[in-house]
Each structure stands twice: as structure tokens, then as C-alpha cells.
Amino acid sequence: xxxxxxxxxxxxxxxxxxxxxxFTLVTVMGFLASRWRRASNLQxxxxxxxxxxxxxxxxxxxxxxxxxxxAYTFIAVPAAMxxxxxxxxxxxxxxxxxxxxxxxxxxxxxxxxSHRHGYVTTADFVGGRYGSRWLSxxxxxxxxxxxxxxxxxxxxxxxxxxxxxxIGGADNVIAKDLPLLIAFAVLAAYTYSSGLRAPAIIAFxxxxxxYLVIIVAVIYLPSRYGGxxxxxxxxxxxxxxxxxxxxxxxxxxxxNSQQYWAYATxxxxxxxxxxxxxHSITATLSSKSRNTIRRNAAILPAYTFLLGLLAxxxxxxxxxxxxxxxxxxxxxxxxxxxxLFEDAFPAWFAGVAFSAIAIGALVPAAIMSIAAANLFTxxxxxxxxxxxxxxxxxxxxxKLTSLFVKFVALIFVLTLDKQNAINxxxxxxxxxxQTFPAIVFGLYTRWFHRWALLxxxxxxxxxxTIAAYNVSSATAAHFxxxxxxxxxxxxxxYIALTAFVVNIIVAAVLTLVMxxxxxxxxxxxxxxxxxxxxxxxxxxAPLPPTPTEATPSP
Amino acid sequence: xxxxxxxxxxxxxxxxxxALAVVLLLLPIVAILWxxxxxxxxxxxxxxxxxxxxxxxxxxxxxxATWSAYKIVLKARPHRPMTEGPAPEVTDGGSDR
Numbered sequence: 001x002x003x004x005x006x007x008x009x010x011x012x013x014x015x016x017x018x019x020x021x022x023f024t025l026v027t028v029m030g031f032l033a034s035r036w037r038r039a040s041n042l043q044x045x046x047x048x049x050x051x052x053x054x055x056x057x058x059x060x061x062x063x064x065x066x067x068x069x070x071a072y073t074f075i076a077v078p079a080a081m082x083x084x085x086x087x088x089x090x091x092x093x094x095x096x097x098x099x100x101x102x103x104x105x106x107x108x109x110x111x112x113x114s115h116r117h118g119y120v121t122t123a124d125f126v127g128g129r130y131g132s133r134w135l136s137x138x139x140x141x142x143x144x145x146x147x148x149x150x151x152x153x154x155x156x157x158x159x160x161x162x163x164x165x166x167i168g169g170a171d172n173v174i175a176k177d178l179p180l181l182i183a184f185a186v187l188a189a190y191t192y193s194s195g196l197r198a199p200a201i202i203a204f205x206x207x208x209x210x211y212l213v214i215i216v217a218v219i220y221l222p223s224r225y226g227g228x229x230x231x232x233x234x235x236x237x238x239x240x241x242x243x244x245x246x247x248x249x250x251x252x253x254x255x256n257s258q259q260y261w262a263y264a265t266x267x268x269x270x271x272x273x274x275x276x277x278x279h280s281i282t283a284t285l286s287s288k289s290r291n292t293i294r295r296n297a298a299i300l301p302a303y304t305f306l307l308g309l310l311a312x313x314x315x316x317x318x319x320x321x322x323x324x325x326x327x328x329x330x331x332x333x334x335x336x337x338x339x340l341f342e343d344a345f346p347a348w349f350a351g352v353a354f355s356a357i358a359i360g361a362l363v364p365a366a367i368m369s370i371a372a373a374n375l376f377t378x379x380x381x382x383x384x385x386x387x388x389x390x391x392x393x394x395x396x397x398x399k400l401t402s403l404f405v406k407f408v409a410l411i412f413v414l415t416l417d418k419q420n421a422i423n424x425x426x427x428x429x430x431x432x433x434q435t436f437p438a439i440v441f442g443l444y445t446r447w448f449h450r451w452a453l454l455x456x457x458x459x460x461x462x463x464x465t466i467a468a469y470n471v472s473s474a475t476a477a478h479f480x481x482x483x484x485x486x487x488x489x490x491x492x493x494y495i496a497l498t499a500f501v502v503n504i505i506v507a508a509v510l511t512l513v514m515x516x517x518x519x520x521x522x523x524x525x526x527x528x529x530x531x532x533x534x535x536x537x538x539x540x541a542p543l544p545p546t547p548t549e550a551t552p553s554p
Numbered sequence: 555x556x557x558x559x560x561x562x563x564x565x566x567x568x569x570x571x572x573a574l575a576v577v578l579l580l581l582p583i584v585a586i587l588w589x590x591x592x593x594x595x596x597x598x599x600x601x602x603x604x605x606x607x608x609x610x611x612x613x614x615x616x617x618x619a620t621w622s623a624y625k626i627v628l629k630a631r632p633h634r635p636m637t638e639g640p641a642p643e644v645t646d647g648g649s650d651r
Contacts, residue, residue: 086605093609094586097616101579104620116636229601254605260589268587291628298621305613312606529561529636537636 011166012342018351019165019358022209023183026202026359030190033197044391045120048195049374049398051286053115057295059200060287063367064296065303066203067283068274070150071157071361072425074210074310075334081314082324083333085239085251087259087266088481089311094267095274096304103275104297108290109443110281112533113526115290116540121371122281122439123379129442131522132450133383138457139435140379143278144405146432147372149424150277151409154361154368156334156418158183161354163327164338177414183358188406191366192399196286199366206363209356211306213341217316217353218309221344225319235315245474261491262483269497273433278371279364289535313337320344365406373401423479430464430482430496434503443531448507449514450522456507464499471495561636571630575623582616 037054046053055063073092081089110125119125123143127136162179190198222228239253255263274280284293317324317340324335341353377398382389389397412421438453473480486493530540585591586609595603 090606090609093613097586097609097612098583100616100620101583101623104579104623227601229598232601232603254595254603255589255593257590257593260593263589263593264587290633291624294624294627298617298624301613301617301620305610308606308610308613527562528564529559529634532565532631532634533636534633 012164012347012350014347015342015351015354016165016167018348019161019355022205022352022355022359023186026205026362027186027190029201029205030186030194030198033190033201034194036197036201043395045374045377045394045398046118046391048395049120049370049377050282051196051200053286053288055200055287055292057287057292057299060283060292060296061299062203062207063200063286064280064283065300066199066206066360066363067279067367068277068364069210069303069307069360070154070364071357072150072153073307074357074360075157075160075337076153077307077311078314078317078337079324079333079335081235081311082317082322082336083251085235085253087252087255087263089314090308091263091266091270092311093304093308094263095270096307097301098267099271099274100297100300102271104294106440106443107275107284107293107297109531110439111285111287111293112290113443113530114285115535116530116533116537117525118539120285121278121375121378122276122435123375126438126442127379127383128525129446130438130450130453131524132454135438135450135454135457136379136383138454139438140375142431142435142457142461143276143375144372146428147278147368148405148409148412149421149428150279151365151368151372151406152412152421153425154365155180155184155409155413156421157361158358159413160334161338161357164335164342165354166327180414181410183362184406184410187362187366188369188403191369191402191406195399196282196367196370199363199370200286202359202366203363206356206359209352210360213349213353213356214306214309214313216349217313217341217344221313221316221320221340224344225316231312231316231319234319238318243474259492261486261489261493265486265494265497266482269433269494269500270429272436272500273429273496276432276435276439278375279368282367282371282374290533310337313340316340365409369402369405369409370398372405373398376401419476426479426482427465427468430468430499431461433496433500434460434464436500437504437507446521446524447511449511449519451519452507452510452514455510456503456505459506460499460503463502464495467495467499559634565631565634567631568629571626575626575630578619578623578626582612582619586612586616 123140236253239251326332599607
């Protein structure tokens with residue numbers, strides 16, 4: 001790929017060769033994907049942006065699994081376990097448990113109404129349900145804003161792998177970023193040409209590699225480093241050791257009574273937020289029937305089990321004495337899992353493991369950019385600038401936007417400090433949860449008034465942002481974490497969930513006010529039966545295109 | 555589109571079965587968010603503290619509960635087609651792959 005600048009750590013040549021070979025394989029698959037279940041015409045948003053709404057249970061399983069268990073998850077969860085312990089790291093497991101009963105309940109309704117009305121995004125649904133383009137715009141912009149840093153973090157995941165392999169050193173500007181640039185140019189090219197079919201195909205490779213690597217790691221590594229008993233003892237000892245900066249224990253081994261709320265609210269808040277993210281919605285709406293997502297709610301926990309094992313690898317690294325040192329010579333907990341793999345595995349298998357993480361970044365990055373592009377096209381471009389856009393124009397705009405979104409994420413990672421991406425990701429989780437009332441409550445009731453929902457959203461956004469800004473620690477003045485004191489309970493809790501409760505209260509109170517002053521209710525485009533429709537049911541005929549289609553509107 | 559049924563109504567359902575499904579779905583959520591019931595180290599299982607293996611156990615219990623709820627919901631509220639008469643094209647909507 002590139003001749004790296006000489007560095008003392010050296011380049012792991014075998015691992016790099018395996019990485020390049022597997023990367024080339026998925027690149028070819030990505031381009032060939034446009035031929036898979038070939039549609040007569042790829043130039044519509046349903047085809048390019050939703051894979052023709054044709055994916056069955058197993059394709060959807062790989063796609064959603066590949067989509068929501070991202071490279072950054074694989075890097076950050078064990079890193080949090082390694083550095084801070086179970087409240088910051090292991091909460092991902094209860095999070096990935098409770099999310100499935102929750103989405104089981106409402107995602108089938110969202111699928112049905114989207115099938116009937118041809119909705120591609122949640123903002124489409126909100127616009128149709130409440131007859132409010134402002135509320136729809138708020139949903140769309142929140143989705144785009146929350147997705148951008150998420151894409152950037154996928155790049156951070158690739159960077160972590162490249163850094164441990166020994167390329168991407170600090171000496172030479174071109175050599176430093178070239179591998180990442182190549183990876184992203186390739187990703188952008190096949191996403192552009194194949195749309196959602198590309199990540200759907202590549203997800204097979206990604207998930208197979210991830211399962212293989214984690215299972216091998218979990219069987220082999222504990223025996224090598226003294227067994228689970230010893231590993232947990234080592235973790236407990238490290239977590240109890242006082243941190244020299246604060247004098248408090250380094251982290252949490254098992255949450256104490258002061259941390260129950262934190263652990264539970266992190267899990268619940270993250271679970272409610274996960275399927276509000278545009279990329280989760282895109283993967284869900286691409287399935288071919290109402291029940292596909294319900295079946296997936298029962299089989300997706302297989303990935304949760306895997307995530308739990310992966311989290312524990314952060315503690316295996318403690319027992320193994322892994323030293324995650326970056327190429328700049330500074331300790332960086334994010335490198336702990338790649339470093340553990342490089343230390344413990346033969347070079348070729350370390351290469352397989354690195355490929356799993358790097359390819360694990362490509363699948364979500366592709367789906368996220370498609371999802372953000374769909375939001376922009378449907379809910380900004382078509383809604384506000386060109387109401388008569390044809391399906392072909394929509395597909396074109398979406399493809400170009402997907403390039404633009406990835407480009408911005410790349411600039412973000414290359415020019416700004418990595419911490420910015422992490423801060424924005426933290427904010428993204430808080431923001432995206434504020435779309436939940438309008439979307440999910442809307443699937444059940446029209447009781448909430450559209451303006452009240454908009455106000456609740458705005459208050460939740462502002463409250464959450466300020467609360468996150470004010471979190472400080474010994475090492476950071478702002479954005480130091482996701483936890484803040486819950487007003488009225490005097491317990492630490494996840495900011496997103498507190499903001500969510502504030503959001504609901506504001507929306508409910510203002511709804512009563514709006515009803516009292518008889519504020520105009522928007523027109524509801526849906527009927528009750530829409531929420532139970534299945535694949536065989538007819539679609540609602542779209543409104544005939546306006547005759548002024550060819551002339552650009554303001 | 556409106557022949558025998560008014561489609562602006564909720565399709566009929568067996569409420570008791572639906573309630574059973576709701577209980578099955580709530581069970582794992584309550585169990586796993588009630589942190590004080592499992593935030594302790596003993597009894598260990600193969601060197602793994604209770605706190606960790608208990609949550610791993612719930613991954614499976616939750617998957618089982620969700621699958622049961624799925625089967626019950628299918629029975630509780632059979633699909634009411636939105637077409638009238640013979641459907642124009644019967645797709646394999648319910649049984650993909």
C-alpha cells in the first residue's frame with residue numbers, strides 16, 4: 001500500500017499483506033454487488049438507498065449486525081473496559097439486550113407504514129403523520145448531525161488498526177494518511193455505484209471474520225494468560241488502584257450502589273437511541289416484510305453475546321500486560337485490542353483480526369452515509385428545494401450527498417483532534433434520542449401536537465448539549481463523559497435519558513396548551529390499518545407529480 | 555380499498571395473548587435494568603463473577619422471550635389483508651427465505 005516512514009515499532013508485513021488481500025476481496029465484492037438481485041433500474045431511492053426493500057431474514061441479520069456493531073464499538077468497548085471498567089464498558093451488554101424487546105414492539109409498525117407510503121426515512125414518516133414539514137426537517141437535521149461524527153469514528157477505528165500494524169506514523173504527511181485515504185476512496189466509489197447492496201454483501205465477510213476472531217480469541221487467550229479467574233483478579237486489582245491524578249480508584253470492577261442508576265440509564269438511553277439512528281432505520285426498512293425485523297429482534301442477540309466476549313478482552317489485556325502505545329509514543333487505550341492481537345497471535349492471524357476491524361468500519365460507514373444522504377435528499381432537497389424531483393433525480397442527489405458526507409467525515413478526522421469526533425459522537429447519542437417522541441409515539445398516537453413535539457425536541461437538544469458541555473473531569477474541562485446528576489434524584493444518570501424525559505414533559509404540557517388554544521392540527525396522511533400492513537398489501541398511490549417538474553422551483 | 559373492512563381501524567386481536575407477549579418482552583428489560591439484583595461477584599462460574607455471567611445468561615433468555623413473543627403475536631393478531639377479494643399477487647411476505 002505504501003512505504004511507511006521508518007519507525008522503531010516496525011511494520012508487521014505479514015499482517016499488512018493479509019489486510020490488503022482481504023480488503024481487495026471486499027472491494028471487488030462491493031463493486032459486483034450492484035449485480036446482486038439486479039433491479040431493472042438502480043436509479044431510484046428505493047433501489048439505491050434501500051436495496052429494493054428486498055432483504056430477507058438472514059441478509060437483514062447480517063446487515064443490521066454489520067451496521068450497529070461497528071468497528072468503533074469493537075475498539076471503544078474493550079478500551080473503556082481496559083481504562084475505566086464495567087460502568088463505562090460493560091453497560092454495552094445490557095444495552096444490547098434491552099434494545100431488542102424494545103424495537104420488537106415498534107419497528108414492525110414503522111416498517112408497515114413506510115411500506116404503504118413509500119417512506120424512506122423517519123422524517124418522511126413524521127412529515128406524513130403530523131403534516132408538519134418543520135418537524136420533519138428537525139428530525140432530518142438531527143439524524144444527519146448525529147450520523148456525521150459516527151462515520152468519522154469508523155475512520156478512527158481503521159486508524160487504530162493501521163497504527164498497530166505500524167503504518168500511519170507521524171513523520172511523513174503523505175504516508176501518514178495515504179492508507180486511510182485509499183480505503184475511503186474505494187469505499188466511496190462502490191457505495192456510489194452499488195448503494196445499499198454493497199454493504200449488505202460485505203457484511204457477510206465482516207461478520208464471519210468478526211465471529212471467527214472473537215471465538216478464537218476467547219478460547220485461546222484466557223488459557224494463555226492464566227484463565228478467567230486470574231484475568232478477573234487482575235482487572236479487579238487494576239480498577240481498585242488509585243488514579244494518581246484524582247486519588248480515586250481507576251475504575252469500576254462491579255458497579256456499587258452509587259452506580260446502579262448510571263449503569264441502567266446508560267443501557268436504557270442507548271437502547272432507545274440506537275434505532276433512531278438513520279443507519280439502523282435504513283437497514284430495517286430494506287427488509288422485505290413486516291415480520292423480518294421481529295424475527296431479527298430474536299436472533300440479533302447473537303451479536304450481543306459476541307460483544308460481551310469482546311468487552312472482556314479489554315480485561316484479558318490487563319492480565320496480559322498489554323501496553324497500548326501509539327506511534328507518537330503516548331499511551332492510547334483505543335489501541336488495546338489491536339495491540340493484544342498483535343502480541344498474542346501469529347502475524348497472519350493478527351492480520352485476519354485487523355481486517356475484521358477495518359472491514360467492520362466499511363459496512364457501517366457505507367450504510368451511515370447512505371442513510372444521511374437519503375435524509376438530505378428526501379427531507380431537505382425534495383421537501384424544501386425541488387418538490388417535483390423525479391426518482392432518478394432523487395437517486396442522483398443521494399449518491400452525490402453520500403460522497404459529500406464521507407468527505408466531510410474524512411476532513412473531520414484528518415484535521416481535527418480525535419477527541420472532537422468522540423465528543424460529537426457523545427452529543428450525537430443525546431441528540432438522536434430527542435427524535436424518539438415524535439417518531440415512536442407517533443407510531444401509536446396522534447395525541448401529541450406537532451408544535452409541542454417540536455418544542456420538546458428543541459428543549460431536549462439544548463438541555464442535553466449544555467449538560468454534556470458542563471461535564472468536567474481531572475483531564476478535560478468539558479464533554480468529559482455521558483453522566484450527570486439527575487435533577488431531583490441526586491444520582492448520576494445518562495444525560496440523554498434525562499433530556500428525553502424533559503423533552504416528553506415539555507411536549508405533553510404544550511400539547512394540552514395547544515389543544516386549549518385550538519392550534520391547527522396538521523393533516524394525517526396515514527390510517528390505522530397502515531400500521532399493520534405487510535408485503536402483499538397495496539401501496540398508497542403516490543401523489544401525481546406536479547406538472548412543473550422540469551422547472552426548478554425556488 | 556374499503557370493501558368489507560374499514561381500514562382506518564386497528565385489526566382485531568386476541569387481547570390476552572397480546573398481554574402475554576408484552577409480559578414476555580418486559581421481563582428481560584426489567585430484569586436487566588434492575589442492577590441491584592445482580593451487581594455482586596458471587597457465586598462465580600468458572601472464575602467468572604456473577605455480575606458478568608448473569609448478564610450473559612440474559613442474552614439467551616431475552617432472545618428466547620422475544621422469539622416466543624413473536625410466535626404469540628402472530629397468533630394474537632392475524633394479518634388482515636388490505637386488498638379485497640383475491641389478492642392480485644400473493645407474495646411470500648410472511649415467510650421470507
